[in-house]
Amino acid sequence: xxxxVAAPASTDxxxxxxxxxxxxxxxxxxxxxxxxxxxCDYCCAGSSPSAPARRLPVEVARRACEELAGLGGQKIxxxxxxxxxxxxxxxxxAVAVPWAPVTILTNxxxxxxxxxxxxxxxxxxxxxxxxxxxxxxxxxxxxxxxxQGSFDRARDGIALLGELGFRVTVAATVDEADAxxxxxxxxxxDRDGIPPDDRLVRRVARQGFADxxxxxxxxxxxxxxxxxxxxxxxxxxxxxDPAMQVASSPLPLVTVLAVIRATLDDPDRDRGEALQxxxxx
Amino acid sequence: MAGTYRLGAxxxxxxxxxxxxxxGAWFADKGLALEPRYYDSYEEQVADLLAGRLETAWNxxxxxxxxxxxxxNVDALAMRDTDRGWRSLLVAREDSGLRELSDLRGRRxxxxxxxxxxxxxxxxxxxxxxxxxxxRDCIATRLDRDLGKHGDTGGAxxxxxxxxxxxxxxxxxxxxxxxxxxxxxxxxxGLREIWASPPFHHCCFTVVGDHEQHARFRELLLSMDIADPxxxxxxxxxxxxxxxxxxxxxxxxxxxxxxxxxxxxGRSDGSAA
Numbered sequence: 001x002x003x004x005v006a007a008p009a010s011t012d013x014x015x016x017x018x019x020x021x022x023x024x025x026x027x028x029x030x031x032x033x034x035x036x037x038x039x040c041d042y043c044c045a046g047s048s049p050s051a052p053a054r055r056l057p058v059e060v061a062r063r064a065c066e067e068l069a070g071l072g073g074q075k076i077x078x079x080x081x082x083x084x085x086x087x088x089x090x091x092x093x094a095v096a097v098p099w100a101p102v103t104i105l106t107n108x109x110x111x112x113x114x115x116x117x118x119x120x121x122x123x124x125x126x127x128x129x130x131x132x133x134x135x136x137x138x139x140x141x142x143x144x145x146x147x148q149g150s151f152d153r154a155r156d157g158i159a160l161l162g163e164l165g166f167r168v169t170v171a172a173t174v175d176e177a178d179a180x181x182x183x184x185x186x187x188x189x190d191r192d193g194i195p196p197d198d199r200l201v202r203r204v205a206r207q208g209f210a211d212x213x214x215x216x217x218x219x220x221x222x223x224x225x226x227x228x229x230x231x232x233x234x235x236x237x238x239x240x241d242p243a244m245q246v247a248s249s250p251l252p253l254v255t256v257l258a259v260i261r262a263t264l265d266d267p268d269r270d271r272g273e274a275l276q277x278x279x280x281x
Numbered sequence: 282m283a284g285t286y287r288l289g290a291x292x293x294x295x296x297x298x299x300x301x302x303x304x305g306a307w308f309a310d311k312g313l314a315l316e317p318r319y320y321d322s323y324e325e326q327v328a329d330l331l332a333g334r335l336e337t338a339w340n341x342x343x344x345x346x347x348x349x350x351x352x353x354n355v356d357a358l359a360m361r362d363t364d365r366g367w368r369s370l371l372v373a374r375e376d377s378g379l380r381e382l383s384d385l386r387g388r389r390x391x392x393x394x395x396x397x398x399x400x401x402x403x404x405x406x407x408x409x410x411x412x413x414x415x416x417r418d419c420i421a422t423r424l425d426r427d428l429g430k431h432g433d434t435g436g437a438x439x440x441x442x443x444x445x446x447x448x449x450x451x452x453x454x455x456x457x458x459x460x461x462x463x464x465x466x467x468x469x470x471g472l473r474e475i476w477a478s479p480p481f482h483h484c485c486f487t488v489v490g491d492h493e494q495h496a497r498f499r500e501l502l503l504s505m506d507i508a509d510p511x512x513x514x515x516x517x518x519x520x521x522x523x524x525x526x527x528x529x530x531x532x533x534x535x536x537x538x539x540x541x542x543x544x545x546x547g548r549s550d551g552s553a554a
Contacts, residue, residue, distance in 0.1 A: 025467035063426075063436055069446060070439030071467025099443055249295040252434050254459075255518070257466040262517050 020277040021222045024264070025257055027075040028068045029226035029236040029280075030096070032056050033086040037110055040146045042173055044207035044237045047081045054229045058088050060250055062095035064227055067253035069099035077281060079105040079236060084116045093123055103129040103281055105171070108157025109150060125165035131281055132158050135172045137184030145173070158192065169198040171281070175213075176203060200279060208240045218244065219270055221278045223260045225253070232256040234263075236280055285316035286494045288486075289326040289338040292319050293433035296518050303515035310511075311501050313494065322429030323396075327351075330489055337498065340487045341431040343398040346535050348487050357485040357529070358499040361521035363458070364483040365531065369404035370460055371476040373452040374445060382413055382476045389420045391441030391453035395545055397432025398535055399456035399483070400441075405546055406538035407478035415546045422450065423547035435459050446471070458483070482531025499526075 031045070033055045039048035065076060076096040083089050083104050096102045104123075108130070110116045132154060135142040139151035161168045172185055182201050189199055204213030216238055226236040227250035238244030246259045263269065286308075290301050301317035308315040318335060320326040323344040330338040331351055337358060338344065348355050371390070373379040379388070392415070393400025401423065405415050415421040426437040441453035442463070452475065455463075463469045486502075488495055502524045507516045516522070538544070 023468065063440070066440040066443050067436060068467075069443030070441070071463050072446065072469065072471070073467060098447065247296065248299070252294060252436055254435055254439065254462055254466060255294055255296070258462065258520070259517070261466055 020279070021275075022075075022224060022277070024223060024225075024260060025068070025071045026073055027077065027224050028064060028073055028253070029077050029079060029224060030056055030061055030064070030092065031080060031226060031228040031236070031239060032078050032083045032089060032092055033081040034228075035085050036080060036082040036107075037085065038082070038107055038146050038150060040173075040209065042145060042204045042208075042210040042213065044205050044210065044240065045079075045081065046208040046240050051081070053081070053086070055086055055088060056092065056227065056229050056250070058091045058095060060227070060229070061092050063251055064253045065096045065099050067251075071254070071257070074100055075103070076100045077103045077105065077236075079280075082107055082110065084110050084119060087115065087119075090119050090122045093128060097124070097127045101129065102127060103131055103169075105131045105133070105281075106157070107146070107150070107154060108132040108161060109153040111157050111160055120161075120164065123166075125167070129167045129169060130161045131169045131171055132161070133173070134158070134170050134185070134189075135174060136178075136181045137186070137188035141174070141178055141181050158194075162193075167198070168194065169200070169281070170194050171200040171202065173204055174201055200281065202279060205237045205278070207237050216241075216244070216278065218263060220274055220276065222275045223264070224278075224280070225256050225260060227253070227256070232259075234260065235278060237278060285314045286337070286492075286498055287316045287318055287335045288498075289318050289320055289329060289335045291323050291326055291339075291430060291433065292321065293427065293430045300515040300518050303511065307505075307509075307511050308498075308501060313497055313501060315498075323347075323431050324429060330487060333489075336492050336494065337486045337488045340485060341398060341433065342481065342483050342485070342532060342535050343396065343402065343431050343539075345485050345487045346532060346539050348489065349532075349536065350539060352489055354490050355487060357487050357527035358495060359502050359524050360482065360485040360527055361519070362523045362525050363520050364485065365525070365528065366457075366480045367399060367483050368457040368480055369399050369407065369478040370455055370457055370474050371404070371452050372442065372445065372455055372460065372472050373475055374448075375471050375473045377451060377473070379451060379473070379475055382408075382411065384475070385413070385452055386418050387420070388451035389422065389449070390415060391444055391450045392421060392423045392546055393437035393441060393454060394425050394428055394430070394432050395423060396428055396430075397437065398481075398538075399458070400432050400438050400454045401546070402538050402544050403481060403535060404454045404478055405544045406541060407534065408476075411476075421546040423545070432456075435462070439463075442472075479534055480531065481534050482528060485527050 035053045036047035142151040206213040226233045232247040233239045234244040305315040424437040427434045438455045444450040
């Protein structure tokens, strides 16, 4: 599953916050679709093979990306679902790359052949970064959450992306109880030549399919606006939580950001220094 | 109770319906039966106001001026605090070396929707008054993104500003309202304001003729308090902190621009004319 699930960058609300909080309006998440070849048991988006696709219209993405660029935004991230199951993915990327660097979050399992391979070949490695989900250094943990055989196929996908010249980053979702697995993952990524700065290990968020993990709300996580075909959300991990929806429409983006800004500035909310980044990339 | 008070609102965003449903519930609590009617364009809304099918229309300044041009029996009841003192601005990149209007001669300048008072009609009129004709003195481009909405979405302004940041345009027109939003919601630090139009007012509740409930509607509107839990959300969505009495002084420049005749610079696809 390629959906972003991450833990706070730090439990210390002090120095780490000011270093890691992306300014509001600097990053925009686009949920290209919600269907997925996997049904990971911790997926924050509730994606699966049977999930309705709910594809983001390209024209909505075009306008959102232009608005973001006008506002001075600097990063566009495409996630799902598995974005490569969206037949419009190349068009989505095309309306985003003129304005900002693009990262696609993928499980990298469906890239080898067919229409997905043709989509991959149509993307420019110089302008698109691929973030692949890989949870452990051996198949056991990864396959336990994501399905039998998914570890080997993800590694094949990472190799293919590397051969094609894409910058590949890796994101792992690891329960606290399995934290000992992280050393094995880093050893594997060392061997595969994935630089330490291109790795992210995060905890499960209690969203979507996850029945445990970190509880997120408007008062403890710094916003990173995420757009779907059905509206706008406070953060990409929160798009199954009605309490985290900030607008019933993804456009205009400026209205989405205005609602978030007003919520941040609301003196009646118990927040401020408690807000922490919840890294997905 | 008197009959319903029919109010027109153009749906430039899906939340417009929510705004007026929430306002409508509040007015009902106060004994005024508001009946919002929704439109896809200001032209349709103005036509219904003139035909007597609305008691008031939540209009852009251009729609208000269009009603003024159609009938002398026009007034307005109120406006937002944020409707006063807008300006149309020409903005360039800080690192462009462009400093003043004369630097823009022969340069690529982006304008917004053809029917945007703030991103097309007003700035073209004001620039001409300064001796700078966009059709003659620069390479003007226009971006028609939301015709009928009079630039309410801000989409064309931000899209043109994106082209300025990307170096595809040398400068573009944004309203002071939009540039303020860029500063609050994004990053305006790399931009330089190189020209500003005279100030003008924006939206207002236009009325044609008398109606027994105009005064009550206005009285209730002006009494709205954004601290009221029933009003804080729709008022935030409507970008209003406080409703104010209508001030007719801020529409003269737009009246002059409309009387000067149709304005259309650049092509509608954003390319140069």
